[in-house]
Amino acid sequence: MITLEHVSKHYGETVAVDDLSLEVAQGEVCVLIGPSGCGKTTTLRMINRLIEPTSGRILVDGHDVTSVSPEQLRRGLGYAIQSVGLFPHVTVAGNIMTVPRLLGWDRPHMQARVQELLALVGLDPAEYSDKYPRQLSGGEAQRVGVARALAADPPVLLMDEPFGAVDPLTRERLQAEFARIQKELRKSVIFVTHDVDEAIRLADRIALMRDGHLQQYDTPEALLDHPATKFVHDFMGADRALKRLGRVRVSDVMRNEVPTMQDGSGAETMAQRASCAESRFVYIVDAGGRLEGWFDCVAFREGRVARDAITSVDWREAAVRPDTSLKEALSRMLGQGFRSIAVVDGDGRLLGDVALAGIEETMTAGDAYITHAGGEPEVDV
Ligand SMILES: Nc1ncnc2c1ncn2[C@@H]1O[C@H](COP(=O)(O)OP(=O)(O)O)[C@@H](O)[C@H]1O
Ligand SMILES: [Mg+2]
Known part of the structure; x- marks a missing residue:
């Protein structure tokens, strides 16, 4: 003290x-x-x-x-x-x-x-x-x-x-x-x-x-x-x-279950995966689970060939970590022009993602009081 x-x-x-x-x-x-x-x-x-x-x-x-x-x-x-x-x-x-x-x-x-x-x-x-x-x-x-x-x-x-x-x-x-x-x-x-x-x-x-x-x-x-x-x-x-x-940390609001597929699955498998995907983007990972990019199902359904619906990225630039602040995640999202951003661990393995909608919810619910560093949540009075 x-x-x-x-x-x-x-x-x-x-x-x-x-x-x-x-x-x-x-x-x-x-x-x-x-x-x-x-x-x-x-x-x-x-x-x-x-x-x-x-x-x-x-x-x-x-x-x-x-x-x-x-x-x-x-x-x-x-x-x-x-x-x-x-x-x-x-x-x-x-x-x-x-x-x-x-x-x-x-x-x-x-x-x-x-x-x-x-x-x-x-x-x-x-x-x-x-x-x-x-x-x-x-x-x-x-x-x-x-x-x-x-x-x-x-x-x-x-x-x-x-x-x-x-x-x-x-x-x-x-x-x-x-x-x-x-x-x-x-x-x-x-x-x-x-x-x-x-x-x-x-x-x-x-x-x-x-x-x-x-x-x-x-x-x-x-x-x-x-x-x-x-x-x-x-x-x-x-x-x-x-x-x-x-x-607020990314880990406080991230989705842990996100659709993924492995690269090299072949166009047909990708097409299949895309057609039944519940969300627009399916993350592409390598055999070790490392983020390599994503597949845009909407673009694909609109008639583009599978390869054209793929965006390849470097996880160091395109993703955030669980301990990144939501403010930073939001600014990265806006900077990249996407409505969500992938979350990876220190080796680039995909852990989930954060969507703009999730951040909006946090702001309107006043949950921005979730504390960092593991303390007790504070209440907005
Ligand atoms: N050795 C010194 N002699 C005279 N004035 C000093 C000395 N060190 C700091 N000051 C003055 O004390 C004030 C506070 O300085 P400082 O603590 O370095 O500010 P900060 O770190 O907040 O920028 C300033 O006005 C500075 O000019
Ligand atoms: Mg100083």
């Missing part, structure tokens, strides 16, 4: 953080958000004592952070930042072992931990352990940064715009991975961002700051539906119904 009590930080005339009180419960993600210069980074850096508050008190697990040495404190706090800060002349494995080495872990223990963490953040240990930071893409470097922050299994994780420097698709994947990892590890996290959608997606609670002041600290739903000030209202944006879709 992290507690800030009346914390302020002044730089001469500048008040970077002003009388900030905040409590982050064990296992919760607090997203600290606000315009540039509102005091987010200053707040994080006071928690791990890279800088000292002018006044106020910060407790981590009930202990005043000033009662332990900064070095000792930082070993219990994972810290991941936007620029990653990987040591350039040290391998990926070496970077991840930074804190374990300080803690005096033996080599086999550290090596096992590196393997475990790389797998956790979705990088193949055999391929990545010995690479150097310059050999990594932006997204890969961020993953290594997160792995390094988690290395000594700190109970608290501080993340300063960790996904700020990557392209939108990579960012989406990193967010999904973070949500998955957090569901498993249940760290107490303070996550800084200036991206409202990212905040809505990842936060248990959002702390919205402005000019060093806390404007509102509550669930994403509360900030969307009951903004405390006009500033909160404006900052959260107008498209609230859409934003709420950022809280």
